[in-house]
Amino acid sequence: MRIEPSWRTGVGMALILLLIVGWSVLAVTGAAWVSGLPALVQALYYLLAGIAWILPLRPLIRWMSRRD
Template identity: 40%
Template sequence: MRERPTLRIPLGVLLLLAGLALYAGLVVQLTPWIGTLPVWLQAVVYLFLGVAWLLPLRRFLIWMETGRWG
């Protein structure tokens, strides 16, 4: 447990929300293209895009807790 609070956690939460908003905006921009695909392929694309944002999250959460990226 930390002895003193840091600004990393509130800043990290704000950065995470901003990053998710940007990512959602990117996905929304892709929807006209995705809409032309067959339904089964749309499901695969949306499933992949729904999970892809989690990939960099581990290191980001480590940074929020410890201040180190690794």
């Protein structure tokens, strides 16, 4: 049995790419503000910025895998 990808797959992949690009722009903008702070604060910022973009992916992937 062959399962054809739904339209949600293509839209979801485009949204994931937009999310990554948008989050990158926000992270770089925030990096300019954080650059003058102590190294520990910078490390915490980069840790959180590197992980937080994953949070919106769960509902998006769930939506993508839903049947019509």
